[in-house]
Amino acid sequence: MIASVQPSQQAGLHEETLASRSPVVNDFSIMVATKNGSGSQTANTTLLRALFKMGIPVSGKNLFPSNIQGMPTWYTIRANKNGFVARRPHAEIVVTLNPATALEDYQSVQSGGFFMYADDIKLPLSRSDISHYPIPVKKLATENEKEPKLRTYVANMVYVGALAQLLGIDLADIESALLFHFKGKRKPVESNMKVVRLAHEWAAENLIKTDPFRVERMNATEGLIMIDGNTAGALGAIYGGVTFAAWYPITPATGLADALNHFLPQLRTDPQTGAPTYAVVQAEDELAALGMVVGAGWVGARAMTSTSGPGISLMTEFTGLAYFAEVPAVIWDVQRVGPSTGMPTRVSQGDVLKVYFLGHGDTKHPCYIPGNVKECFEFGWRAFDLAERLQTPVFVLSDLDLGMNQWMSEPFDYPDQPMDRGKVLSAEDLKRLGGFARYRDVDGDGIGYRTLPGTDHPLAAYFARGTGHNERAQLSERPEDWENNMVRLARKFETARRLMPKPIAEYVEGAEVGIISYGSADPAVQEARAMLAEAGLKTSYLRLRALPLEQTTTEFIAAHRRCYVVELNSDAQMLQLLRLHAPEYATRLHAANHSDGLPLTAEWISTAVQAGEGSANRA
Amino acid sequence: MGTVSLQKVNVIGLQKVDYKGNDSTLCAGCGHDSIASQIITAFYEMGIKPENVIKLSGIGCSSKSPAYFMNRAWGFNTLHGRMAAVATGALTANHHLIGIGVSGDGDTGSIGLGNFKHMVRRNVRMVYIIENNGVYGLTKGQFSATADVGQELKHAGRNELPPIDLCMEAITAECGFVARSFAGDPKQVVTLIKAALSHRGTAVIDIISPCVTFNNHDDSTKSYVWGKTNDDRINDFTYVPHQEEITVDYEEGEVKEVTLHDGSHILLKKVDSKHDPTDRAAAIKLLEEAREKQLFITGLLYVDNRRPNLAETLRLNGTPLVHVPAERLRPSRESLEKILNSMK
Ligand SMILES: Cc1ncc(C[n+]2csc(CCOP(=O)(O)OP(=O)(O)O)c2C)c(N)n1
Ligand code: SF4
Ligand SMILES: [Mg+2]
Numbered sequence: 001m002i003a004s005v006q007p008s009q010q011a012g013l014h015e016e017t018l019a020s021r022s023p024v025v026n027d028f029s030i031m032v033a034t035k036n037g038s039g040s041q042t043a044n045t046t047l048l049r050a051l052f053k054m055g056i057p058v059s060g061k062n063l064f065p066s067n068i069q070g071m072p073t074w075y076t077i078r079a080n081k082n083g084f085v086a087r088r089p090h091a092e093i094v095v096t097l098n099p100a101t102a103l104e105d106y107q108s109v110q111s112g113g114f115f116m117y118a119d120d121i122k123l124p125l126s127r128s129d130i131s132h133y134p135i136p137v138k139k140l141a142t143e144n145e146k147e148p149k150l151r152t153y154v155a156n157m158v159y160v161g162a163l164a165q166l167l168g169i170d171l172a173d174i175e176s177a178l179l180f181h182f183k184g185k186r187k188p189v190e191s192n193m194k195v196v197r198l199a200h201e202w203a204a205e206n207l208i209k210t211d212p213f214r215v216e217r218m219n220a221t222e223g224l225i226m227i228d229g230n231t232a233g234a235l236g237a238i239y240g241g242v243t244f245a246a247w248y249p250i251t252p253a254t255g256l257a258d259a260l261n262h263f264l265p266q267l268r269t270d271p272q273t274g275a276p277t278y279a280v281v282q283a284e285d286e287l288a289a290l291g292m293v294v295g296a297g298w299v300g301a302r303a304m305t306s307t308s309g310p311g312i313s314l315m316t317e318f319t320g321l322a323y324f325a326e327v328p329a330v331i332w333d334v335q336r337v338g339p340s341t342g343m344p345t346r347v348s349q350g351d352v353l354k355v356y357f358l359g360h361g362d363t364k365h366p367c368y369i370p371g372n373v374k375e376c377f378e379f380g381w382r383a384f385d386l387a388e389r390l391q392t393p394v395f396v397l398s399d400l401d402l403g404m405n406q407w408m409s410e411p412f413d414y415p416d417q418p419m420d421r422g423k424v425l426s427a428e429d430l431k432r433l434g435g436f437a438r439y440r441d442v443d444g445d446g447i448g449y450r451t452l453p454g455t456d457h458p459l460a461a462y463f464a465r466g467t468g469h470n471e472r473a474q475l476s477e478r479p480e481d482w483e484n485n486m487v488r489l490a491r492k493f494e495t496a497r498r499l500m501p502k503p504i505a506e507y508v509e510g511a512e513v514g515i516i517s518y519g520s521a522d523p524a525v526q527e528a529r530a531m532l533a534e535a536g537l538k539t540s541y542l543r544l545r546a547l548p549l550e551q552t553t554t555e556f557i558a559a560h561r562r563c564y565v566v567e568l569n570s571d572a573q574m575l576q577l578l579r580l581h582a583p584e585y586a587t588r589l590h591a592a593n594h595s596d597g598l599p600l601t602a603e604w605i606s607t608a609v610q611a612g613e614g615s616a617n618r619a
Numbered sequence: 620m621g622t623v624s625l626q627k628v629n630v631i632g633l634q635k636v637d638y639k640g641n642d643s644t645l646c647a648g649c650g651h652d653s654i655a656s657q658i659i660t661a662f663y664e665m666g667i668k669p670e671n672v673i674k675l676s677g678i679g680c681s682s683k684s685p686a687y688f689m690n691r692a693w694g695f696n697t698l699h700g701r702m703a704a705v706a707t708g709a710l711t712a713n714h715h716l717i718g719i720g721v722s723g724d725g726d727t728g729s730i731g732l733g734n735f736k737h738m739v740r741r742n743v744r745m746v747y748i749i750e751n752n753g754v755y756g757l758t759k760g761q762f763s764a765t766a767d768v769g770q771e772l773k774h775a776g777r778n779e780l781p782p783i784d785l786c787m788e789a790i791t792a793e794c795g796f797v798a799r800s801f802a803g804d805p806k807q808v809v810t811l812i813k814a815a816l817s818h819r820g821t822a823v824i825d826i827i828s829p830c831v832t833f834n835n836h837d838d839s840t841k842s843y844v845w846g847k848t849n850d851d852r853i854n855d856f857t858y859v860p861h862q863e864e865i866t867v868d869y870e871e872g873e874v875k876e877v878t879l880h881d882g883s884h885i886l887l888k889k890v891d892s893k894h895d896p897t898d899r900a901a902a903i904k905l906l907e908e909a910r911e912k913q914l915f916i917t918g919l920l921y922v923d924n925r926r927p928n929l930a931e932t933l934r935l936n937g938t939p940l941v942h943v944p945a946e947r948l949r950p951s952r953e954s955l956e957k958i959l960n961s962m963k
Contacts, residue, residue, distance in 0.1 A: 180961075225962035239955060241948030243940040244712050263958070267950040275937045277947055279711050281929075283704070284737040291697070291704025291734070292711070298695060299673070300941035301712035302948070317698055325695075411959040414952045419945045452941065453673045453693035453709070453716055458637075460670060463686060463694035475686065 021112070021212040024092075026056050026081040028113075028213045031091035032159065033098045033105045037069030040097075042181055042192070043156035044075040048406060049177035050169050051079050052226050055218040059085035059523070060406045061599060066251070066344045072101045081218060085408070086524035087599040092213060095159045096121065097137060114166075114211040116159060131211040133203075135162050140202060144195050154195050161199025166207065168214045171200065225411050229402035230306075232373040232412070233332060234259030236380015237304055238267055241419055242330075244296035244303040246281045246289040248311060251344050252400035253334040256306040257282075286311035290318040290331065297328045298464060300424070300452040302384045306332035308400075309351050310341065312358065319393050320359030321466040323489075326439070326448070328387035328422070332396045334403040337597050346597030347400035349519055352573040355395050356547050362486065366496040367395040367547040370402065371522040375545065377412040379501075388422035390496055391450060399568070401599045402520040423449045430457040438462040438473040439485060446492030493548065500546035505556050511538040513613065514560035515592075516553070518544040518574060520599065521566055527602035528566075532609060539609070544574070549581040557585045562616055564592040564609050568600055630666035638663045640688040645680055650802030650828030651750045653866075655687040657805050658719065658748075661812035662689060672717045673709055677702040677731060680757045681723035681750035681828070700731025703738035703747075707929065710743050713939040714930035717816070718745030725755045728764040728783045735785075739792040742820035744928040746812060749785055749823070750802070752830035760833035767913070772833065786920055787906050789823040790899065795923040796822035797902065799915060801887050802829070803866040807917060814919065820928040827887075827915055874914065886914035896922045 030047070034040035041062070048060035058079045065071035078085055092113030096105040102121045109115050111129040119134035141155040164174055174196055178189045234256050237245070247257040260280055268277045283289035289305045296303035307315065312333050322329050335351045337343040357364055366386060368379035379396050387394040423443075425436055430451070436459070439448045448471075451460045462473040469485065470476040517525045522543055529539050542556040542563075557563050557578070565575040572591040579586040592608040594600060626634050638659045643652045662672070669691035676682035678699035685694045697705045702720050710718045727735045727749050738747075753766040754775075762775045764783040771777050789797045796818040798811045808826060815822030869875040872891030876884050888909070895901055902921035909916040930936075 223963075225959050227962050235955075235958065239949055241945060243943065243948065244708060246708065267954055268948070270937070270943075270947065273937045275934055277940065277943045279933045279935060279940060281707070281711065281741075281933075284733060287701060288704040288707070288734050288737065291701045292708030294697075295675075295695075295705035295708025295710075296712035296940075297708075298705070299693075299709045299713045299716065301708075303708065303712065318701070321698055412955065414955050415949065419949065421945070451693075452713075454671055454713060454939075454941075456670055458670070458691055461691050461693045463696070465694070465696040466698065467696065 023214055024212045025214055025216050026079055026218060028079055028093055029088040029091035029110075030077040030093040030095065030163070031105070031108070032075045032077075033094070033096040033101050034073055034075075034156065035069070035098050035100075036065055036067050036071045036073040038097070038156065039153035040073070040075065040156045043160045044077070045406065046174060046177045046181060047160055047163065047169070048077050049180055049226060050164070050173040051077070051215065052221050052224075052408065053173040053176055054170060054215060055221050056081065056215060057083040057085060057220050057408060059408070061087055061401065062405060063598065064345050072098055079215065081220070083220065084523065084527040084530070084602070086527050086602050089601050089603050093163075095163065097155060097159065112212070114213070116162060118155070133162070133166070133207055135159065135199070136202070140195070140199055144198055157192050157195035158199040161196040162203040162207070164196065165200045165203035166209055166211070166213075168216070170217070171196065221408060223411070224408045226406050226408050227373050228255065228404055228406055229370065229373045229376040229398055230255035230334065230404060231259040232376035232409075233306075233370075233380045233396065233398060233403070235263060235412070236377040237330070237384070238263055239377075239415055240381025240384040241302050242278060242304055242384065244279050244293065244301040246283045246292035246303075246305050248283050248286045248289050248307065250308045250311050252336055252404045253306045253308045253311070253332060255404060256332055256334065286314035287318065290315040290322075290329065293329045293331075294318055294322050294327050297322070297387070298325075299454075302330075302388070303328070304330035304332065304384075306334065308334050308336050309338045309354075312351055312355060316358055316360070319365070320361065320363055322393045323359055323363045323365065324466050325464045326391040326450070327393075327464070328384075328391050329393040330383040330387050330396070331393055332398060335397065335399040337595065343597045345400070347520070347599055348569055348595050348597070349397070349399055349521070349567050350569040350571070350573070350595065352397065352567075352569065353571070353576065355397060356577065364493060364548070365393055365395055366390065366500055367397050368501070369397045369518045369545055369547070371519055371543055371545065373402070373407045373409045374412055376402065381415050385417070385420040386496075386499060389420050389447070389499065390492060391422060391447060392492070392496075397519065399520050423447055425449050425451050425455070425460070427455050427457040427460065430455070430460055435459040437471040439469065439488070440471040441488050441491065444491075445495040446488050446490070447495060497548045497550050500548065500550070502550070502552050503545055503556070504543045505552060506541045507559065508538045508540045511540045512561040513537060513609065514540045514542060514556055514563040515566055515609065516542045516544065516556070516563050516574075516578065517566040519568075521568055524600040524602045524605055525566055528605035528609065531602055531606040535606070535610070537610070537613065547577070549577060553578070554582045554585070557582050557588055561588065562590060562612070563588055564590050564612055566592045566600070566605055566608075568595055569593055570595045629663055631668055633663070633666075633668075635659065635663045637691060638669060638689050640690050641686050643687045645683065646832050648831045649680065650752065650826075650830070651681050651684050652687065653802045653805065654721075654748065654750055654808060654826055654828060655684050657808040658812060659688045660805075661809050661816065664809070665813055665816055667717060667816070671715070672719065673706075675702045675706050675709070675718065675720045677722050677726035678757070679723035679726050679755070680830075681721055681752075682726055684721040684750065700726050700729070701734060702726070703731060703734040703743075706745055707738050707741060707743045710745055711929060711933065711935070711940070713941045714744070714935050715939045718743070720745055720747045722747065722749050723756070724749060724751040724753060724763040724765040724785070728785055732764075732783070732788070736788060736792040739789055739794045739821045739823065741929045742793070742795065742926055742932075744818075744820050744930065745822070746815040746818075747821055747823045748812075749825045750828040751785065751825050752828050752834065754830050754833045756830045756833060784906055784910065785825045786823070787903070790902055790906075790921055793926060794823050794921070795820050795926050796919075797921040798822075798824045798919045799827070799917050800824060801827045801867060801915070801917055804868065804917070805866070806868065807889075811919065818922075819924050820926060871918075886912075888914050888916050890916055890918035890920065894920075896920060899923070
């Protein structure tokens with residue numbers, strides 16, 4: 001075909017052969033490389049939502065640095081007609097505006113894909129297995145934006161327009177994505193659309209498409225929403241009746257508090273009095289954040305905090321206190337990579353063991369583990385019911401990928417149960433009962449009855465403390481009192497085990513291999529199972545949704561010869577808990593853990609399982 | 620028929636015994652105990668219903684105090700240095716409760732200094748009492764951050780670091796009620812607690828409260844060591860000599876020298892009527908001068924009722940958050956649908 005186009009000349013290559021391939025529709029990954037702080041987020045989420053609006057299953061993941069401006073950042077979008085939205089190890093479509101990473105980006109393009117780049121980036125374009133599209137980003141941005149300060153920002157819209165043209169993304173969908181982004185404000189939408197159109201026209205006139213990738217409208221996203229897990233969790237908390245939240249800024253949990261602050265005023269301002277039915281306090285540190293939550297929970301509020309690993313460390317002592325004084329609290333841990341500050345903008349599931357046993361002495365806590373944004377919402381409201389029912393801190397283990405990235409989802413279900421405020425005695429109850437013993441197990445479920453400060457009865461008060469106490473909440477160092485109390489707390493934990501959401505088990509007829517996983521690893525596991533099935537290996541799947549573990553899990557392990565525990569951490573933390581939970585099957589459990597800061601891929605999981613199966617079969 | 624009660628009652632018909640707590644387990648003569656009795660007197664005389672009170676503390680001998688007053692109030696013996704945070708949450712979630720906190724100089728001045736200052740800065744409405752003895756009592760006699768330069772202790776040796784003045788810390792954190800007193804001056808303590816209870820935001824009272832057990836240096840005739848070497852009966856390492864509580868009664872403007880159990884002296888000076896407690900600069904100057912002269916100025920040092928408290932800042936004017944009924948806490952199904960639709 002046309003040999004005179006500049007890119008093929010530059011590369012001196014066979015783009016004719018590339019162009020003659022049959023089209024690849026709705027099945028590709030895009031990686032956009034920019035500099036942090038250059039405003040590419042708008043462009044990337046616009047592309048993402050435009051594809052979503054065209055009915056194509058998509059996911060978007062921001063792989064960003066811990067930096068405000070200047071360091072390289074990547075955004076990946078995956079479109080897949082079959083609904084697989086896990087991260088891919090390589091993208092077929094790579095766009096780079098960042099000279100600092102351009103070479104690396106160039107080399108990473110999946111064979112058969114294309115490389116779009118700002119034409120002022122000088123690179124040895126040596127690959128013949130991909131298409132090359134240089135874009136005059138500066139020129140188009142300068143033509144369009146008089147204000148030099150805004151040119152880098154506008155430059156991002158150039159690749160949106162060019163990609164839309166090459167892939168066939170409808171400009172109307174780009175526009176409605178921008179409208180979503182700018183919350184319906186026409187003016188910024190117009191100015192961004194101007195650049196998009198300009199770049200679109202330029203691409204139509206100047207680029208010869210030699211790659212096979214394009215999009216076609218489908219209806220796989222009809223009725224779905226797209227949202228991040230932090231916003232979903234915050235909405236869950238609001239519909240769960242959160243009355244008090246205290247927090248301290250930390251990536252990747254900040255978005256949760258931001259979303260509370262965004263939605264609470266509109267949803268929870270009392271229409272009669274105009275007063276808020278909530279309070280949000282930005283604390284001076286995470287110690288204080290959980291301390292405030294414990295104070296609020298003690299007097300009867302639905303209180304929560306959200307943080308990440310380093311904040312969890314600071315919350316350790318208060319978690320122990322709340323556990324032992326039996327104060328309800330909801331704590332979100334949006335996990336990032338440690339140890340230490342680690343990679344604060346990268347994902348992991350590395351707090352499992354730490355959080356489960358957080359405290360000092362003998363402590364353990366119920367933990368919800370949402371595997372998708374819908375569960376972030378659901379567990380967001382259920383956590384309050386559970387915390388008040390059990391009178392204990394309840395954790396929600398989310399992570400950066402789930403919390404900060406955009407996910408497609410079925411719309412969330414409105415809470416189907418009235419709020420459970422747990423065992424609270426009123427003044428009337430006390431009149432009838434003639435007093436109470438705060439820590440007595442009246443019902444055999446390990447949970448005592450509590451009273452709230454302000455209850456108008458002379459026998460209503462009790463003394464909350466972290467020191468040893470008897471059933472009447474009196475200070476006690478008697479060995480029997482201590483042990484009785486710990487035995488009761490163990491009984492209460494058994495009640496927790498019953499109340500937590502069960503894992504989701506999917507048994508496959510004839511499968512000898514099971515995969516056990518949790519949290520944001522789910523999409524990669526689902527896709528890996530399809531890949532394994534294609535390779536002739538049937539797998540069952542158990543997705544854990546909570547700690548403590550229970551019988552469903554034991555049965556699942558028992559039903560398979562080998563189970564691979566897929567998780568995103570270096571110490572195989574859930575595997576350790578599973579072995580403790582089902583020691584009789586410990587040897588059936590195999591590690592398939594990995595942590596490099598990036599979300600898991602199906603390729604990695606399927607390779608790990610196949611490698612495990614290979615050695616199992618050799619053995 | 621009916622019997623006429625001879626018991627004295629307060630305005631809400633309660634007797635003083637209704638404000639009682641458990642028996643103290645602190646050392647006999649510990650300043651902390653006399654403060655607990657003054658708290659009882661103040662709440663009784665103010666006619667505050669104990670059921671509306673939360674009493675909080677951190678960890679330390681001082682922080683045990685809430686168990687020794689008002690058994691009909693809700694107590695929370697929290698973590699070392701962290702009472703401020705718990706009180707902030709509790710009194711925000713239910714701003715109709717009356718909060719009193721008891722802390723120590725270690726609790727507030729060292730481990731909890733940050734949280735303390737932030738609570739003051741937020742102006743959480745509560746009375747915050749520091750039972751200040753210049754040592755860590757409960758961990759047996761280390762220096763606290765309020766110990767004087769040059770002070771000597773049996774185990775800790777000589778303190779070379781300057782003291783942190785918690786009244787000064789409170790003032791610089793914009794506290795609107797700052798007072799200092801002495802545990803052995805029941806009249807002043809009661810008066811200040813009552814005034815503090817009427818304050819709009821955080822009211823800090825730093826009360827010098829001698830530790831009869833660990834403020835002991837060797838050469839003092841009343842020291843632990845002196846007792847040990849001069850009394851044959853004392854051969855038990857854990858023996859704590861029984862001490863009488865020190866009390867004082869002095870006038871405005873007067874300087875009073877008080878001899879502590881270990882033989883050391885402290886100078887107390889009551890603020891006189893010339894001090895204008897609404898003048899922040901004057902209060903700071905007063906504390907500076909006292910620091911130079913190594914004496915403690917007692918009385919109400921600074922007061923400013925203008926700054927809104929945290930509940931006001933958060934616009935929590937109506938029903939306390941904990942009393943908002945469940946149906947008003949869960950927004951409607953339609954509102955959720957609307958939000959979700961906007962995310963399509
Ligand atoms: C996190 C933590 N660190 C240390 C301790 C040990 N500790 C208990 S009380 C105390 C000091 C108390 O001093 P202060 O607040 O002055 O009270 P006092 O006993 O003098 O009244 C310390 C260090 C603790 N309980 N918690
Ligand atoms: S050790 Fe000191 S502070 Fe503690 S109870 Fe005894 S006298 Fe009071
Ligand atoms: Mg002390």
